[in-house]
Amino acid sequence: MGIGSICVAETPLLRFILRRADDALILGHRLSEWCGHAPMMEEDMALANMGLDLIGQARLLYAYAAEVEAAGRDEDAYAYLRDVRGYGNLLLLEQPNGDFARTMLRQFLYSAFIDPYWRALAGSADATLAAIAAKAEKESAYHLRHAAEWVLRLGDGTAESHVRAQTAVDELWPFTGEMFEVDASERGLIDAGVGVDPEPLRRTFHETVSRVLVQATLTTPQGGWMQKGGRNGYHSEHLGHLLSELQYMQRAFPGAIW
Amino acid sequence: MTGPMIPIWEVFIRSRNGLAHKHVGSLHAADATLALQAARDLYTRRGEGLSIWVVPSQAITASDPADKGMMFEPAASKIYRHPTFYEVPEEVGHM
Numbered sequence: 001m002g003i004g005s006i007c008v009a010e011t012p013l014l015r016f017i018l019r020r021a022d023d024a025l026i027l028g029h030r031l032s033e034w035c036g037h038a039p040m041m042e043e044d045m046a047l048a049n050m051g052l053d054l055i056g057q058a059r060l061l062y063a064y065a066a067e068v069e070a071a072g073r074d075e076d077a078y079a080y081l082r083d084v085r086g087y088g089n090l091l092l093l094e095q096p097n098g099d100f101a102r103t104m105l106r107q108f109l110y111s112a113f114i115d116p117y118w119r120a121l122a123g124s125a126d127a128t129l130a131a132i133a134a135k136a137e138k139e140s141a142y143h144l145r146h147a148a149e150w151v152l153r154l155g156d157g158t159a160e161s162h163v164r165a166q167t168a169v170d171e172l173w174p175f176t177g178e179m180f181e182v183d184a185s186e187r188g189l190i191d192a193g194v195g196v197d198p199e200p201l202r203r204t205f206h207e208t209v210s211r212v213l214v215q216a217t218l219t220t221p222q223g224g225w226m227q228k229g230g231r232n233g234y235h236s237e238h239l240g241h242l243l244s245e246l247q248y249m250q251r252a253f254p255g256a257i258w
Numbered sequence: 259m260t261g262p263m264i265p266i267w268e269v270f271i272r273s274r275n276g277l278a279h280k281h282v283g284s285l286h287a288a289d290a291t292l293a294l295q296a297a298r299d300l301y302t303r304r305g306e307g308l309s310i311w312v313v314p315s316q317a318i319t320a321s322d323p324a325d326k327g328m329m330f331e332p333a334a335s336k337i338y339r340h341p342t343f344y345e346v347p348e349e350v351g352h353m
Contacts, residue, residue: 040264040286041286042285042287042296042300043296045296045299045300046295046296046299049303142298145295146295149291149295153288153292
């Protein structure tokens with residue numbers, strides 16, 4: 001019973017699309033785990049809204065991946081039928097939700113990077129990617145604003161919330177280096193005007209992060225060792241558990257719909 | 259967490275240009291900024307609005323339901339106050 005994983009013949013463009021789609025799907029799934037568990041009903045809705053934005057972005061990207069691969073698959077095949085090693089998301093995004101501060105700091109760090117990234121990708125030579133990026137940027141701009149407001153209140157809140165927020169910053173910081181990683185596969189796309197070079201975005205990212213963290217009375221870590229591997233399928237132990245929950249139904253009951 | 263420490267806010271949405279903000283509900287939020295974001299997340303998910311106001315519920319002075327008779331019944335018999343005795347030209351549009 002059950003169904004095995006698909007094998008995707010990745011070209012640089014397909015890999016590029018799947019990496020961005022995986023980012024959105026994995027973080028969207030993490031946020032969905034808060035549904036019914038957030039500290040207050042208003043925030044429960046806010047987290048679910050952001051999760052739905054991200055899963056919507058993932059769907060657009062997976063659908064485009066299906067078009068590019070032209071192997072007769074649909075968006076669900078990429079989401080439900082690839083194993084851990086096939087996923088190319090950032091390690092930051094698969095990290096467990098932890099407490100509310102950790103979830104918000106993870107959201108803040110990613111949004112501070114991806115918002116200018118989408119803005120830049122909206123100028124891509126690939127019209128489909130440009131359109132998806134333009135739509136996603138409006139969503140990520142709001143995610144950044146929302147997460148930043150919480151970072152301010154948690155950092156500059158009570159002694160307890162300050163400690164939790166600072167712990168989250170310190171523990172998640174080593175996963176931020178991966179956002180700026182460029183391999184040979186992406187370099188070609190960047191040179192062709194299809195991809196985006198993340199290096200010039202590093203300054204924007206650091207400015208956003210330090211502006212908010214300073215105001216939140218939190219300490220911004222300086223440099224330090226950075227964990228990598230997610231883009232090439234080398235993940236933390238958390239992703240397998242996440243995928244087992246995400247994929248269980250389609251693996252056990254292939255093609256099930258309701 | 260949504261105990262007495264977190265104030266209640268009333269939410270008003272303007273659905274399109276030219277219309278007035280309309281009360282749509284209330285929510286809990288620690289301050290005005292978060293109230294505005296929560297209002298966006300709770301009340302504009304289906305494209306309901308172009309503009310949001312949030313007002314601390316405490317800032318609203320309400321009429322006493324017990325005064326209903328004195329406050330509102332005298333108006334019931336004054337039909338001449340209704341603008342129903344003339345026709346609004348179509349060019350005027352929404353009033």
